[in-house]
Amino acid sequence: MPVPVPVGVLRLPRGPDGCSRGFSPASPRFQALLGGDAAAQGVRAALRQRYLRGLAAARGRPTRFCLRAGVRVDAVFGAADVEAVAFQVDALRTPLGVQAAALLRCTDVLAYSFLLD
């Protein structure tokens, strides 16, 4: 009785790449269904990069924050979290005194400005 021969296989199924969640924008399906707006995507990427560089430039500099209800405070810019939910600042000058370190809610911040060298 001849031994049954196993069906040949070209390769094994590819598994997760271990470093990303997948859904590659390079896939034909992604390109066809979602990738049409390449120009807008490029503009968004450039604006995002400019924003991040702006945050980096602000670090350590005296910054004026315009908050809601006409409130203005001065502080030394520290850091922002990844989703810009909060800004960490040092030496926040408030009517009640100077806070050594504080968090400002970004939803409360209308504008902020600092001097470049």
Place this chain on the structure above:
Amino acid sequence: MAMRQTPLTCSGHTRPVVDLAFSGVTPYGYFLISACKDGKPMLRQGDTGDWIGTFLGHKGAVWGATLNTDATKAATAAADFTAKVWDAVSGDELITLAHKHIVKSVDFTQDSNYLLTGGQDKLLRIYDLSKPEAEPDVVSGHTSGIKKALWSSDDKQILSADDKTVRLWDRSTMTEVKALNVAMSVSSMEYVPEGQILVITYGKTIAFHSAETLEQIKSFEAPATINSASLHPAKECLVAGGEDFKLYKYDYNTGEELESYKGHFGPIHCVRFSPDGELYASGSEDGTLRLWQTTVGKTYGLWKCVVPEEENAEAAKARTTLPGTAEEEIEDLASENSDSVYSSTPEVKA
């Protein structure tokens, strides 16, 4: 020529795979989603098993997963008391639907506009996906946790299964049309639109009922407790898997067991045919999915029947490990043996 089934193992999950679903056939092929207790459902290319992406966001075991027909949206049901709707092209989470208990089952209508959910709170919920903030329509009546909820009859009816009953509901009146009492705990349910057939498994039984009347058409008994079964689109055969780690294939018309395959290292929780019927996928406690050919030896997906160029019969006979041989060699082998080359396959170890 006797060919042996070569299952394709899809790894990546780290906990048991408890549910899986195929999309319809799209211009980019068809797709497969798997629900896993590790909370990270995965999308794969349906005919190859290649991983496409992982839906990240759930904070508990994912008990149910489904794709819409064109595989642009996915929905998942989880132990974190939410059902989520995802963009299946980008992998982004689109909507989170909060529930009051573990959600077990999700199903899209054919137009993808509504999502049906069911779970441990014993309520069926219908969400309008164009207004996800709005309160869903709620259908009550089940007396134990809902295990599976499916749209039927062109989305005009709903089929739902809890521990001991299967119920049919009218969507417009939101009332129960019929109920079926099942002898043992229902382990799975599949709805086949063409022919309006409902496939239910409980204990060792695989039963087929009319989706309109819930009357039983036929049933088969398996050698072991069955957790899931699926009917081939052409209704020629069905596959089932369960607690003995094996997959069984039956002739739908005669009930004859055609094949059985070992391969998984744990109980099989779910099994489904692809939309073209060329393969079926199984998900197991061992954390893997396996793809199996319906017609063993056929060239399809990653399976390739290799036919070598002319060589002498001796050399061909000596090579017992390589797949495929030419026609003449099959006849040579057959004539040398008094037994038939390919008798009815007994239990084949995959």
